[in-house]
Amino acid sequence: DTAVSQTPKYLVTQMGNDKSIKCEQNLGHDTMYWYKQDSKKFLKIMFSYNNKELIINETVPNRFSPKSPDKAHLNLHINSLELGDSAVYFCASSRDRGLETQYFGPGTRLLVL
Amino acid sequence: QKEVEQNSGPLSVPEGAIASLNCTYSDRGSQSFFWYRQYSGKSPELIMSIYSNGDKEDGRFTAQLNKASQYVSLLIRDSQPSDSATYLCAVLRDSSYKLIFGSGTRLLVRP
Numbered sequence: 001d002t003a004v005s006q007t008p009k010y011l012v013t014q015m016g017n018d019k020s021i022k023c024e025q026n027l028g029h030d031t032m033y034w035y036k037q038d039s040k041k042f043l044k045i046m047f048s049y050n051n052k053e054l055i056i057n058e059t060v061p062n063r064f065s066p067k068s069p070d071k072a073h074l075n076l077h078i079n080s081l082e083l084g085d086s087a088v089y090f091c092a093s094s095r096d097r098g099l100e101t102q103y104f105g106p107g108t109r110l111l112v113l
Numbered sequence: 114q115k116e117v118e119q120n121s122g123p124l125s126v127p128e129g130a131i132a133s134l135n136c137t138y139s140d141r142g143s144q145s146f147f148w149y150r151q152y153s154g155k156s157p158e159l160i161m162s163i164y165s166n167g168d169k170e171d172g173r174f175t176a177q178l179n180k181a182s183q184y185v186s187l188l189i190r191d192s193q194p195s196d197s198a199t200y201l202c203a204v205l206r207d208s209s210y211k212l213i214f215g216s217g218t219r220l221l222v223r224p
Contacts, residue, residue: 040216041151041199041216041217042214042216042217043157043201043214043217044214045211045212045213048210048211055210056209056210056211058211090156090157097210098145098205098207098210099145099162099164099205101159101162102159102212103159104156104157104158105156106155106156107155107156
């Protein structure tokens with residue numbers, strides 16, 4: 001019974017396409033996150049929602065748009081994909097923001113050709 | 114200067130030895146510090162958190178924090194080949210609830 005799940009696990013697509021990644025957590029947590037991990041393994045926060053409210057919105061291109069339909073789900077839509085978007089995207093959740101442990105999903109490996 | 118700095122490694126130690134992983138951070142106001150372990154191709158998982166100066170032990174793992182020197186370390190005693198992974202230091206920027214990660218140190222434990 002996976003705590004934080006993401007779909008798809010792998011995504012290979014052409015430049016210019018639009019794609020979405022979905023995340024679901026069954027932990028009853030209030031806070032969810034999107035992280036990007038580049039080829040050098042550097043993990044960087046992109047967005048965070050607390051109880052469906054956007055609380056962290058890092059400086060990312062506005063081609064990236066998160067959406068949280070409810071506390072258990074956080075989706076990431078990416079328009080006009082570019083080569084530099086190739087990375088692993090991790091969803092995470094925590095009971096609340098701040099000190100709480102973050103639990104990561106398995107990641108979505110995005111390759112833009 | 115990066116907000117959280119780690120040596121990328123690899124740090125190679127023989128099985129049974131103590132592995133020492135280090136991390137420095139720039140935001141003097143940070144109060145919360147975490148060590149995550151990431152196996153190749155997998156997601157990060159929390160192994161230790163530390164909030165006050167001194168040592169915190171959990172099994173074979175000891176986290177050490179020195180806020181005056183802005184330094185966090187992780188010691189792994191009796192290292193096992195299964196400890197081979199990348200260890201990510203993370204610092205919580207309390208004012209914004211952002212977890213800032215270092216680039217990780219790759220640890221190799223030789224049998």
